[in-house]
Amino acid sequence: MQLRGPVVEVGDSRTVETSRGTSDLAEVRMRPDGGASDAVTVTLWGKWAETTDYLDPGMDLLVTNAEEDEFRGEIQYATQRESMVVVDPGFLVDVTDVRSWVQCPRMYYLNKLSGLELAYPVVKGTIVHEVFGDLLRGRDLDDAIDEHVAESGLELGLLDEDPEAVAAEVRDHASAIEAWLQQGTLTDTDQWRSEQTLVSETYGLKGRADAVRRGGPVELKTGKNTKREPRFQDKIQAACYALLLGEQAVADGAATAADGGEGVDPTAGDHAAEAPDTGTLLYTKNAAVERTEETGDLSPAKEFSLGPGLLKFVVRTRNEIAAMEHDMSVPTGFEADAKCEYCFEQDTCMAVSGRLDQESKAGQVGSPIPEDERAYFDRFYRAIEAERRAVHREYTKLWRQSGEERADDDRALIDLEPIGRTEREGGRWELRAKGTGAVSKIRAGDVVLASDGHPVRGRAEMARVEQLGEEVVVTTDEPVELRRLDVYPSEIGTDRMLTALHDAVLKQSPEKKAVLFGRREPEFGEDDTVYIDNNEAQNEAVSLAVRAEDVALIHGPPGTGKTYTLARTVRALVERGARVLLTAFTNRAVDNAIEALEEQGYEDIVRVGTETGVRPDMQEYRLPDSGDPQELAGQLRDASVVAATTASCGSTVMREQSFDVALVDEAGQLTEPATLAAVSLAEKSVLVGDHQQLPPVVQAADDDDDGAAAPLQTSLFERLIEAYPDAGVMLDRQYRMSQRIQAFASREFYDGRLRPATGAVAGQRIDDLDGVEMDALPPTLRDSVAFVDPDGRALGNTNPVEAESVVETVQFYVDAGVPPEEIGVIAPYRAQVAEINKRAPAGVTVDTVDRFQGSSKEVIVVSFVATDRLDGPIFEDYRRINVALTRAKKALVLVGDADALGTDPVYGRMVEWAR
Numbered sequence: 062m063q064l065r066g067p068v069v070e071v072g073d074s075r076t077v078e079t080s081r082g083t084s085d086l087a088e089v090r091m092r093p094d095g096g097a098s099d100a101v102t103v104t105l106w107g108k109w110a111e112t113t114d115y116l117d118p119g120m121d122l123l124v125t126n127a128e129e130d131e132f133r134g135e136i137q138y139a140t141q142r143e144s145m146v147v148v149d150p151g152f153l154v155d156v157t158d159v160r161s162w163v164q165c166p167r168m169y170y171l172n173k174l175s176g177l178e179l180a181y182p183v184v185k186g187t188i189v190h191e192v193f194g195d196l197l198r199g200r201d202l203d204d205a206i207d208e209h210v211a212e213s214g215l216e217l218g219l220l221d222e223d224p225e226a227v228a229a230e231v232r233d234h235a236s237a238i239e240a241w242l243q244q245g246t247l248t249d250t251d252q253w254r255s256e257q258t259l260v261s262e263t264y265g266l267k268g269r270a271d272a273v274r275r276g277g278p279v280e281l282k283t284g285k286n287t288k289r290e291p292r293f294q295d296k297i298q299a300a301c302y303a304l305l306l307g308e309q310a311v312a313d314g315a316a317t318a319a320d321g322g323e324g325v326d327p328t329a330g331d332h333a334a335e336a337p338d339t340g341t342l343l344y345t346k347n348a349a350v351e352r353t354e355e356t357g358d359l360s361p362a363k364e365f366s367l368g369p370g371l372l373k374f375v376v377r378t379r380n381e382i383a384a385m386e387h388d389m390s391v392p393t394g395f396e397a398d399a400k401c402e403y404c405f406e407q408d409t410c411m412a413v414s415g416r417l418d419q420e421s422k423a424g425q426v427g428s429p430i431p432e433d434e435r436a437y438f439d440r441f442y443r444a445i446e447a448e449r450r451a452v453h454r455e456y457t458k459l460w461r462q463s464g465e466e467r468a469d470d471d472r473a474l475i476d477l478e479p480i481g482r483t484e485r486e487g488g489r490w491e492l493r494a495k496g497t498g499a500v501s502k503i504r505a506g507d508v509v510l511a512s513d514g515h516p517v518r519g520r521a522e523m524a525r526v527e528q529l530g531e532e533v534v535v536t537t538d539e540p541v542e543l544r545r546l547d548v549y550p551s552e553i554g555t556d557r558m559l560t561a562l563h564d565a566v567l568k569q570s571p572e573k574k575a576v577l578f579g580r581r582e583p584e585f586g587e588d589d590t591v592y593i594d595n596n597e598a599q600n601e602a603v604s605l606a607v608r609a610e611d612v613a614l615i616h617g618p619p620g621t622g623k624t625y626t627l628a629r630t631v632r633a634l635v636e637r638g639a640r641v642l643l644t645a646f647t648n649r650a651v652d653n654a655i656e657a658l659e660e661q662g663y664e665d666i667v668r669v670g671t672e673t674g675v676r677p678d679m680q681e682y683r684l685p686d687s688g689d690p691q692e693l694a695g696q697l698r699d700a701s702v703v704a705a706t707t708a709s710c711g712s713t714v715m716r717e718q719s720f721d722v723a724l725v726d727e728a729g730q731l732t733e734p735a736t737l738a739a740v741s742l743a744e745k746s747v748l749v750g751d752h753q754q755l756p757p758v759v760q761a762a763d764d765d766d767d768g769a770a771a772p773l774q775t776s777l778f779e780r781l782i783e784a785y786p787d788a789g790v791m792l793d794r795q796y797r798m799s800q801r802i803q804a805f806a807s808r809e810f811y812d813g814r815l816r817p818a819t820g821a822v823a824g825q826r827i828d829d830l831d832g833v834e835m836d837a838l839p840p841t842l843r844d845s846v847a848f849v850d851p852d853g854r855a856l857g858n859t860n861p862v863e864a865e866s867v868v869e870t871v872q873f874y875v876d877a878g879v880p881p882e883e884i885g886v887i888a889p890y891r892a893q894v895a896e897i898n899k900r901a902p903a904g905v906t907v908d909t910v911d912r913f914q915g916s917s918k919e920v921i922v923v924s925f926v927a928t929d930r931l932d933g934p935i936f937e938d939y940r941r942i943n944v945a946l947t948r949a950k951k952a953l954v955l956v957g958d959a960d961a962l963g964t965d966p967v968y969g970r971m972v973e974w975a976r
């Protein structure tokens with residue numbers, strides 16, 4: 062039987078005599094059924110007794126195949142031969158992390174903290190892996206090499222590598238793969254698949270196996286190994302995948318047995334027994350070494366047997382990591398027996414030990430950071446780890462929630478009907494299915510899990526979404542029956558926040574950090590150039606940015622010309638010879654800024670981003686995904702303005718770049734570490750944002766892990782503008798809303814300082830639009846702000862009567878001649894969005910407030926849904942209502958329950974104003 066739940070007491074380990082000789086044992090008290098049952102005692106036998114060295118009350122424990130026994134009237138449990146003991150199974154350790162931990166625990170920790178650096182072996186390794194996948198899928202070798210070398214063109218160019226030499230080297234590696242593929246060990250009936258994404262419900266592991274052959278893991282290593290046996294850490298990695306594959310085999314069995322598998326608990330099976338018994342390591346460099354210079358076993362492929370002892374070792378190693386990460390404090394890691402002088406992480410290791418004053422066998426360099434910086438580092442480290450846990454919880458929902466629950470949560474599209482598949486050139490597959498019309502968070506361009514019904518227990522593949530709607534189209538490496546798409550949680554955001562924290566706090570000079578840590582006020586030089594002559598605050602903003610020595614803060618309420626000012630600032634800085642990083646939280650804002658620059662006649666811009674992320678009309682600025690290394694690297698290096706999202710500022714390529722100034726738009730929506738990712742790349746920064754609009758996106762809830770993620774909820778922009786009001790300027794004239802519309806927001810959120818920029822802006826009316834007659838509207842809608850109470854009832858996250866009233870209101874405007882494209886509807890929940898969308902006239906945009914930030918419409922209709930209590934995201938934070946109300950230019954209609962809204966002072970005043 063399986064036990065799972067929180068630990069309440071941890072006993073000491075001791076050695077006892079048994080009928081089979083001496084053995085260690087330790088007793089643990091835990092509450093099974095996830096804490097729902099009374100505490101029981103579990104005896105951990107043999108090596109599992111070691112678990113108590115790092116197990117603490119409060120951690121979750123999972124014991125598989127526990128033996129039940131009655132002892133003095135009490136039911137007790139004990140591990141038996143097949144048992145596995147898993148610490149904190151909800152914490153998903155990456156397989157590559159288990160591998161580095163085995164090499165040296167400090168290596169694990171350093172990889173996590175400082176991220177990957179741009180280095181040739183890494184780039185080459187990626188190319189070889191991609192070619193390997195292509196070869197397995199039967200692709201022509203030369204085609205594969207050419208394509209993947211070109212795709213790494215930018216990295217290779219920045220590293221000053223010659224593409225032909227790289228191709229030749231990759232070919233050497235590939236010959237090892239080819240020879241092995243042709244060894245005759247494979248027949249047509251052999252089961253093969255390339256790259257498989259695996260997540261374990263039982264062992265708290267996730268990873269991506271390079272290949273799976275006859276059910277066994279195959280790992281590719283671009284290094285050399287002249288020993289007969291694979292390296293220990295490589296075996297460990299393969300063993301992790303073997304465990305994951307064993308679990309999958311059990312799930313497959315269960316799924317076949319129960320036809321569909323949902324509801325069957327695959328964790329109940331004995332995975333270790335189902336795990337493949339052979340693993341293969343392929344050392345491709347062995348094919349490239351000179352036989353005359355090397356002795357030993359030069360065959361690239363090395364098979365080894367995967368016994369239960371190794372699998373248990375893997376689980377124990379994984380447990381050490383999970384336990385160490387449990388309290389989310391900055392770990393030091395300790396060195397294994399590895400020899401530091403051969404370690405390529407040695408420099409980083411010494412630098413980090415020096416800065417954080419940690420013990421390290423490699424030694425320390427540099428002096429420790431001051432106490433306040435250390436406190437900051439610890440606080441944010443913890444916050445980021447709390448956020449990582451929230452991401453892990455998202456993973457566990459892949460199996461804890463049913464397909465229907467996932468769909469209701471907007472995290473899956475279910476019940477798709479496969480209608481076809483085509484093999485594309487290059488061995489990838491295009492899969493098509495009939496859509497159901499349901500909405501979700503999934504967008505074209507996203508990478509998601511496509512499955513035949515269950516994302517973990519069924520057959521699943523990573524897929525790129527090409528098209529949504531009536532027909533759903535995705536591309537994958539291997540075909541799968543397309544019945545369901547799931548949002549695949551990603552840790553990349555948390556990983557990058559951590560490296561940004563490392564780069565900003567541990568690598569920068571004390572002087573550069575002085576303002577960040579409040580050691581001195583931001584400083585400004587002199588300049589009386591007039592940049593913008595019709596708007597004083599905007600002109601002051603550009604001037605402030607130009608004069609700033611460290612940081613300037615531009616506070617831009619809705620419609621105040623933030624983008625315009627930003628573009629003017631870029632030009633002013635470039636004119637002074639600066640190299641500028643132009644960045645924002647969203648791709649949309651980055652593209653808008655480029656558009657504004659274009660309008661001001663400036664076009665010397667390089668846009669870094671993916672093809673799907675960048676707007677079609679901005680593709681001309683985009684650095685191509687593949688091409689000649691020197692050319693690509695030259696384009697990036699020589700650009701005066703590089704534009705990218707803040708998320709991509711953390712990429713290996715961007716971390717190599719340096720700028721004179723970083724301009725960060727939407728800075729109010731960024732967490733502090735996410736902002737640091739951009740700020741660290743430049744000498745000085747200009748942050749542009751509005752902390753009265755949407756705050757940073759944080760997944761961890763307020764009460765998760767005692768609120769550890771709270772520091773992420775305040776943007777760096779907000780923190781700095783409060784600390785240094787003199788380093789900021791507020792743009793106070795808005796070019797969007799009529800006087801009547803802006804009045805409430807100005808009063809509630811901007812101390813009444815927001816004003817229409819001109820009389821024309823202030824006095825605009827809906828009948829200013831071509832072909833629109835005021836008389837055609839019902840009298841209640843002739844005022845530019847109106848309130849409608851349709852007397853509906855909230856049913857969960859929808860309010861059908863209110864939806865009806867919203868659609869009717871929209872129809873009035875359409876009938877009066879307003880183009881549907883100029884009408885937007887904002888609702889608090891996706892369910893209500895869907896309800897309205899069903900009947901709204903084509904062309905009208907209906908969405909949640911988060912997706913409306915940054916845009917505007919002539920007419921905005923807001924649906925509030927709530928009828929009793931005000932709960933839901935729109936009400937949690939007044940800033941959301943600020944965003945909703947300030948999207949409208951000429952007409953704003955609020956549709957809601959006046960009594961419910963009246964229970965809150967701010968909403969009460971809003972109703973008064975709107976009526």
Ligand SMILES: Nc1ncnc2c1ncn2[C@@H]1O[C@H](COP(=O)(O)OP(=O)(O)OP(=O)(O)O)[C@@H](O)[C@H]1O
Nearest residue numbers: 595596617618619620621622623624625796915916
């Ligand atoms: N100084 C100015 N003179 C004339 N027009 C201006 C000026 N500043 C801004 N505008 C115009 O006002 C409109 C709004 O400006 P912009 O798009 O830059 O606003 P924004 O603050 O970025 O909006 P958002 O709140 O959506 O971020 C644009 O059409 C822009 O051209």
